[in-house]
Amino acid sequence: MIKAILIFNNHGKPRLSKFYEHYNEDTEQQIIRETFHLVSKRDENVCNFLEGGMLIGGSDYKLIYRHYATLYFVFCVDSSESELGILDLIQVFVETLDKCFENVCELDLIFHVDKVHNILAEMVMGGMVLETNMNEIITQVDAQNKMEKSEFFPFFSLSLYRRLSFSLPGRTGRHRPVLQERPLVPYQL
């Protein structure tokens, strides 16, 4: 089971938080802060697992994370999940975001957290892995977006045009594409 999925940036600002178990808002923030604290002080070339027992869950839980450009993607999982599998799942998630947002960067996540949630919902449901096939995920997300568009008044899709402004060049800082540097070898293949 996945207990929580967190995305925050290099400064610990939350970009997405999804808890599959209820905590009150203060505890959630504390968990995000502490997770950031744990994860951020780790070097780039160390393993991506952290025994974070003191935060959520107990000794059975692990933090599995990946660091992309300015963002940390952290999954808190128990021992029923395969560690390497979750690392691949994070990769699938990021690649899916990249496809859906066309060169995803932190700003996309900042302004479209709802869309990120919708994509995530097609991958993980109630703490269990729902789908790992990127094409299937994208198909379902696209179909839903299409449906959404068809329901809108034409002028309400303004927000979609506004988005274009961030995808303009100048890709540094928060414009930095998340998926630029590392071509990853999946563990799952």
Add this chain to the structure above:
Amino acid sequence: MALKIVKGSIDRMFDKNLQDLVRGIRNHKEDEAKYISTCIDEIKQELKQDNIAVKANAVCKLTYLQMLGYDVSWAAFNIVEVMSSSKFTYKRIGYLAASQCFHENTDVIMLTTNQIRKDLSSPNQYDTGVALTGLSCFVTPDLARDLANDIMTLMSHTKPYIRKKAVLIMYKVFLKYPESLRPAFPRLKEKLEDPDPGVQSAAVNVICELARRNPKNYLSLAPLFFKLMTSSTNNWVLIKIIKLFGALTPLEPRLGKKLIEPLTNLIHSTSAMSLLYECVNTVIAVLISLSSGMPNHSASIQLCVQKLRILIEDSDQNLKYLGLLAMSKILKTHPKSVQSHKDLILQCLDDKDESIRLRALDLLYGMVSKKNLMEIVKKLMIHVDKAEGTTYRDELLTKIIDICSQSNYQYITNFEWYISILVELTRLEGTRHGHLIASQMLDVAIRVKAIRAFAVAQMATLLDNAHLLTGNMQRNGICEVLYASAWICGEFSEHLENPMQTLEAMLRPKVATLPGHIQAVYVQNAAKLFATILKNQEGNTDSTTAQETSQLMIDRLPLFVQSANLEVQERASCILQLVKYIQKLQQKDVEIAEEVSALFAGELNPVAPKAQKKVPVPEGLDLDAWINEPPSESESEDEQPKAIFTKEEPKHSRPRHTEVDEKELARRREARKQEQANNPFYIKASPSSQKVYQDAPGVEHIPVVQIDLSVPLKVPGLPMSDQYVKLEEERRQKERAEKKKKEKKKRKEKRSGRGRKHDSGPESEEDITPVHVVDIVTEEMPENALPSDDDDKDPNDPHKALDIDLDNLVETTARRPLADSEKLPVRSHRAAGAPKSSAEDGEVENATSQEPKKKSSKEKREKKKDKDRERKKSKEEKKKKKHKHEEKEEDLLGGQGEEPVIQSEETKEVAAQPTSTSAEVSDLDFWLSNAPVPSNTQEAATVAAAAEAAPVPEVSSGIAADSEPDEPKDTEMEESKSSKHKKKKQKKEKEEKEKKKKKKHHHHHHHSDGGGEESVQNGTVEEEEPLPPMSNYCLLAENSYIKMMMEDADQVCDIQGNLQDGSQVVVSVIFENKCDSFLKSMEFNVLDSLNSKLQRPEGSGPHDGLTVPFQLPPGVSNEARFVFTVQSIVMPQKLKGTLTFIVKNEDSSTHEKLDFKLHFTCTSYLITTPCYSDAFAKLLESGDLKSSSVRLEGVNMPFHHLLARICFHHHFSVVERIDSCASMYSRSIQGHHVCLLVKTSGQTVSIDAKCDEPTLLGNVLDEIKQTFSQC
């Protein structure tokens, strides 16, 4: 109207949307909180608007703010509004918000049930998907119970997208509503072989998650999973399955044997690291489960270790980490295989990644042997010096201590070395583990007698150099060590070379800066030292030393008398006075040394850490009772120093042992040893060491190598442990050389004289003898201590409730079929039962799951009496009810009215049991036997498939056509209440029975049937007696052609919960054709009264009849429902009606009619509503209710029957029952509360009742009276 919409849309354009909000927050970095609070105000305004788009936008923004840590639970109702929007866009926003901030205690959740149900059945798959996703995050026990059936239906949806979501969410449903597991399991199992890989993966996921918690219930699925494992190519699925096997294999070693080969193949063939890793893990689990008596698996172990070595050597830190993790699992059972990779592991200690270093440390723990302990610890000590962060260094410190002290210091051959290590560790700066070192010092000094002299010397040095430890305030964690030093020096002061010096060190003014509890130990042990010095000086004619010592004490102790710490003060002043007195005596030349040392005489025995806990409490002793009056607040204000060592205890209550006590002790020890020898659970003792200790009174004749120290140990710079490593090497060499000279016989002697015996470890270890006898004293335990520890299982674990026996369900019916009460509830629009705690249910489940054995014997009998089989089954049912009854009596009573027991074709199909008699266990056995794999698998699969194919949906004649053309079926279904389902179920049971007997015309026996059985039961009045069957159907009218049975009128209120208008009553009527002709064109008509009206389709006149939506062939009965609107419910009603129909023969048809009277009793306006006792009490206290009472004489039935009858016939639920007194509650469809207090004594039952509507109450009571006068 149109204009308004357009205007709304334009307005909306100027509202802030999510992007604007985010941008705003980013532009207000300085006053973010203020900005957000204005935004929240705006949002509140937006939520007040009617426009759903505005609301959705607001909710969307709230979801964002929730992520930033703002509580948005105040908008929960608006979220529900947005969820119920018909537009997918808004619905999705609403569900997202709900999934982020709803939880079990969100009260608006109960409003969502019907909305979610609607979305689940939406024709749009994404509506359904979004609802399922949302629900997975906030499902509550109530939602789970109400929606379980809907979700189960979705598991067979045509779209795989929905199927996989539905399958996955079932896990959450099971967690919240464990009763759903058994009925849903067959379908879940079916989904393991779904054509869609996503669905299959979801099913594997759910079952793995379930099996992980309660593996034994899923063993029978092993063949199926095995087949999946050998056929699937989806790595995600494979990993899950392989992980599952890892959990199953400890339960069934034969499974492990079967797994080894395919797993090994996978290890060789796969290129996916994740899969490889999981395979290795499971092979390890298998090997662990096989570890005894399976030597021929060394190849598999080698393979695993080899593969892990490759992982550990990989440059990818993740693989390295996992390799070490898996390695530590092998270590437990096959330490030798791992030990050969020590180099690699030690190398990992140098890794820059802390996680990897910690993993390597874990491994070291298991890799030490007598041979390499010193070497490994030496290496760790180097790491301690190098370590940067205190956390990692502390971790190292604890690991060193763990490694050395493990299994009773098994691997330590030289305790002088260990003491030196401990002393060296005290040099660590800023460690938190001072107390850990201290307790080790104490433990070793107390338990290893031979080391005391050395330990005392070291401790004295430490005390002398105490300033090194206390110099820096930051280091005060380590000053705990002084506690141990002072105590050891005092307690074993006879070993001190220069007690005077130590005494002086202990009385330095600087000591006063130490923590109170340490000072207290200093003072007390100074007194012990004082006693020793006096004793040493005894017989010495020159008494100056003794007098000087006294003077020193008298000079220094006043410092402690002034201490702020009470303990220190008290001890100091006590001892000061004592010394003053002694000094006086000394001046008179009195010999006092003997008396003074008597103060501290006696040997201390170590006490096992759990000994205290295990002393049984003597009978009649109440530990919680106050002995004296509780102390006042002020007394406890001054906090006592916390006892940090278990050893501290004996010091205070120090037993003054006399010779007799020693003997007694020895005797007891002997007796205990005897007991332990006979006790298979006792493993802890090291019998040989104790033997040595007792048989050989001295340690002299054990060869002790003289330590030739090149460096003086007492150098203030503290001892160097390293030299011991060298010394040890030399010693061992010397020993080996000696041994060669000696005869084997002699060696044997030596070995038997050694301190301990080793069951494990390399053979070469046997040759290593400890440098001196390690006289490890066994810790004392109370006489009748329990051998095993208490179970540490968490009683609150939600998975406990899911420990449900599923085997019988899957394969066989005879042992434990699904009981009716286990079927999933179908649509009922309100909470039908007081939610029971899931744990409780779990217990009931567990209890009942133990039944199969009993039943299997019953099975045989059943075969003999094949005819009675059906009846027997129903008896078994009753028996089970009885069982539950025993578990929780009230459950049953409440359950009568409350338990949502229902019937629908849906559940029926699932619940219907296959009649296969093949026992699942023998199947598994067969599969696990060594016959060729594939054929077995297939066979097992076909058996399973056959078993699953067997259930045939039963034709439910009773409700097959309960659709009313003009009455929307949906609402009716939703509105029908649980008690009604119960009735129907019972009716149907009877029908089945009748079918079996091939007697079709027995409906009129319904009442007499019940009555007959009842009278028999009344003869034997017992509490546990099963309840007589009850029916609310009564004969409405009958003629030679047709019979009409009316159910007592069953009512529901409007689904919108609007009780004031639109109160509805549904009447179910069974029509039975009694003649040989065909009946058709039935029309049902009722003469409306002012108060009650039959609901007719729109457009029809007030006097038109309703067409009954079916025809009746000869001998067939069917049920139709009619809806009435009722204005006032306080009075019973009678309505006249007519049924007209055509009787069609082969040649002719005639028009016939039948008149009837519908009687609406007041009870028929009551709805069974559960009520909690506290709410009930509040209701009674409120004083709004009018009371009335009634007495029933000559009621000749058990009390629980009585209650059940009231529950059943009058729609009450039991709130609370105490002995022969019960409070009951019900509510009318218009919201009147009706409360009853039922008391019984002998044959008299008195009912005190309260209701806010006196007329209604009077009528209800009359009706209750009527019910009981009839029986």
